[in-house]
Amino acid sequence: xxxxxxxxxxxxxxxxxxxxxxxxxxxxxxxxxxxxxxxxxxxxxxxxxxxxxxxxxxxxxxxxxxxxxxxxxxxxxxxxxxxxxxxxxxxxxxxxxxxxxxxxxxxxxxxxxxxxxxxxxxxxxxxxxxxxxxxxxxxxxxxxxxxxxxxxxxxxxxxxxxxxxxxxxxxxxxxxxxxxxxxxxxxxxxxxxxxxxxxxxxxxxxxxxxxxxxxxxxxxxxxxxxxxxxxxxxxxxxxxxxxxxxxxxxxxxxxxxxxxxxxxxxxxxxxxxxxxxxxxxxxxxxxxxxxxxxxxxxxxxxxxxxxxxxxxxxxxxxxxxxxxxxxxxxxxxxxx
Ligand code: NDP
Numbered sequence: 081x082x083x084x085x086x087x088x089x090x091x092x093x094x095x096x097x098x099x100x101x102x103x104x105x106x107x108x109x110x111x112x113x114x115x116x117x118x119x120x121x122x123x124x125x126x127x128x129x130x131x132x133x134x135x136x137x138x139x140x141x142x143x144x145x146x147x148x149x150x151x152x153x154x155x156x157x158x159x160x161x162x163x164x165x166x167x168x169x170x171x172x173x174x175x176x177x178x179x180x181x182x183x184x185x186x187x188x189x190x191x192x193x194x195x196x197x198x199x200x201x202x203x204x205x206x207x208x209x210x211x212x213x214x215x216x217x218x219x220x221x222x223x224x225x226x227x228x229x230x231x232x233x234x235x236x237x238x239x240x241x242x243x244x245x246x247x248x249x250x251x252x253x254x255x256x257x258x259x260x261x262x263x264x265x266x267x268x269x270x271x272x273x274x275x276x277x278x279x280x281x282x283x284x285x286x287x288x289x290x291x292x293x294x295x296x297x298x299x300x301x302x303x304x305x306x307x308x309x310x311x312x313x314x315x316x317x318x319x320x321x322x323x324x325x326x327x328x329x330x331x332x333x334x335x336x337x338x339x340x341x342x343x344x345x346x347x348x349x350x351x352x353x354x355x356x357x358x359x360x361x362x363x364x365x366x367x368x369x370x371x372x373x374x375x376x377x378x379x380x381x382x383x384x385x386x387x388x389x390x391x392x393x394x395x396x397x398x399x400x401x402x403x404x405x406x407x408x409x410x411x412x413x414x415x416x
Contacts, residue, residue: 081103081104081105081106081176081177081178082101082102082103082104082176082177082391082392083101083102083104083146083174083175083176083177084099084100084101084102084146084147084175084176084391084394084395085099085100085101085102085144085145085146085147086098086099086131086141086142086143086144086145086147087099087100087143087144088143089131089132089133089143090131090132090327092327092328092329093327093329093399093402094128094131094327094395094398094399094402095399096395096396096399098131098395099147099395101391101392104176106178106179106180107180109157109158109159109180110159111159111160112159112160112182112183112184113159113160113180113181113182113183114155114157114158114159114160114163114169114180114181114182114183114186115155115156115157115158115178115179115180116153116154116155116156116169116171116173116178116179116180116181116186117153117154117156117177117178117415118151118152118153118173118176118177118178118179118391118414118415119151119152119153119154119168119196119413119414119415120151120152120196120197120200120387120411120412120413120414121149121150121151121173121175121391121394121411121412121414122149122150122151122200122201122204122205122409122410122411123149123394123397123398123401123406123410123411123412124149124150124205124206124410125321125323125326125401125402126138126321127147127148127149127398128323128326128327128402129326130148132328137356146174146175146176147174147175147394148172148174148175149172149173149174149175150170150171150172150173150200150204150205151170151171151172151173151200151414152168152169152170152189152196152197152199152200153168153169153170153171153173153179153186154166154167154168154169155167155168155169156178158183160182160183162183162188163183163186163188167188168188168189168190168191168196169186169187169188169189170186170187170189170199170200170204171185171186171187172185175391175394176391177391177414177415193373194373194376197385197387197409197411198376198383200409200411201234201383201385201408201409201411202234202237202238202372202376202381202383202409203369203372203373203376205357206233206234206235206238206409207234207235207238207368207372207383208357208361208364208365208368209235209320209357210234210235210236210238210239210242210296211238211242211364211367211368211371211372212355212357212360212361212363212364212368213239213296213318213320213355213357213360214239214242214243214246214294214296214318215360215364215367216318216355216360216363216364217316217317217318217351217353217355218239218243218294218296218316218318219294219316220242220243220246220247220248220293220294221246221247221248221293222246222247222248223247223248223249224248224249224293224294225248225249225251225288225290225291225292225293225294225312226239226240226243226248226249226250226251226292226293226294226295226296227251227252227253227284227288227292227294227295227296227307227310228240228243228250228251228252228253228295228296228298229252229253229254229275229297229298229299229303230253230254230298230299230321230323231252231253231254231259231263231269231272232252232254232259232262232263232384232407232408233298233406233408233409234383234408234409235298235320235321236252236254236296236298237252237263237267237382237383237384237408238372238381238383239296240252240263240267240269241267241375241380241381241382243294244268244269244270245375245380245381248293248294249270249271250267250269250270250271251269251270251271251272251273251284251287251288251292252267252269252271252272252273253272253273253274253275253284253299253303254272254273254274254275255274255275255276255404256274256276256404257274258407259272259274259407260272260273260274262384262407266382266384267382270287271287271288272287273287275302275303280306281306284306284307284310285310288310290312291310291311291312291315292307292310292311292312292315293312293314293315293316294315294316294317294318295307295311295315295317296317296318296320297317297318297319297320297321297322298320298321298322298323299321299322299323299324300321300322300323300324300325301322301324301325301333302324303324304337304341305335305337305340308337308340308341308344309344311344311348311350312348313348313349314348314349314350314351315348315350315351316350316351316353317350317351317352317353318353318354318355319352319353319354319355320355323402326402327402383408383409384407384408384409385408385409385411386406386407386408386409386410386411387411387412387413388410388411388412388413389412389413390412390413390414391412391414393412394412397410397412398410
């Protein structure tokens with residue numbers, strides 16, 4: 081098989097030289113283990129943080145280590161009585177064509193129930209993140225305004241659709257007119273604002289004539305500064321991700337937003353709360369599966385996937401995602 085390892089730590093923006101492809105022979109199976117063939121690999125923004133040698137909520141990768149990640153894989157061989165060749169599983173295989181993992185560390189999925197790719201997107205970790213963040217912290221009410229950035233991605237697109245299901249107005253922020261048109265015409269967001277356009281601040285303000293009650297924070301940086309003056313009394317801000325800041329070389333990071341932020345927290349009595357999806361799994365996971373699968377079946381929730389062919393194209397696709405070149409949940413089709 082083949083695998084992609086971290087070759088060097090990025091200085092700011094990730095480059096192709098930060099990755100290296102290696103050939104390898106999967107090792108023999110021990111009792112309880114499975115040989116997996118990776119079908120679809122998920123590429124997610126959190127992987128960027130792991131490339132740095134810096135403490136965050138996830139441990140940093142070592143140089144030479146396989147890039148980590150979740151995939152939908154097929155069991156090729158099994159020494160675990162719970163699994164058989166041909167079973168589909170969700171597994172933390174990393175960026176490789178094959179992996180040997182303990183059967184205890186994977187989860188079987190039923191390909192009849194839903195397209196397997198949705199287990200990495202709308203019905204997987206990103207979808208759950210949107211659901212849990214909105215239920216536990218955002219708590220949108222009828223008539224309120226919910227704003228989310230990275231709005232055409234798997235997290236943001238579900239956040240906006242959940243807002244609408246709650247009777248709130250959904251305003252999406254996205255890069256470029258194609259993504260904004262998609263939010264308005266396909267996902268029926270009430271408004272979509274292009275953060276690459278010159279008049280972004282003004283356009284955001286006019287898309288939110290009654291202010292903002294929930295700002296679901298996916299990006300940070302300059303967009304936070306634009307959102308801040310529009311926040312209403314008792315606004316809720318689930319802090320989910322800061323993708324604009326992960327490279328650490330955003331010129332905007334030199335500005336100190338803290339005094340303005342603290343002032344607004346006090347004036348508007350806002351709640352800003354960070355969360356990681358897995359902290360909320362016990363409370364919300366079953367509800368998520370039940371609700372979101374029903375809403376997909378009823379056509380109330382739609383999703384978009386951006387599927388790249390071939391593991392060798394994963395680094396380029398990952399770099400593209402951090403620059404907003406993905407359109408929908410980014411997946412790599414590795415085999416079959
Ligand atoms: P996306 O597929 O939405 O990809 C990231 C998107 O971020 C890009 O497509 C781009 O969209 C946008 N973006 C990148 N740079 C900037 C920038 N400088 N300014 C504004 N937008 C930018 O990713 P996901 O839906 O998978 O993830 C969304 C967020 O959720 C991320 O921050 C991620 O880290 C976080 N997350 C957090 C989890 C948790 O447990 N807390 C779990 C999963 C995800 P555009 O072209 O529209 O600008």
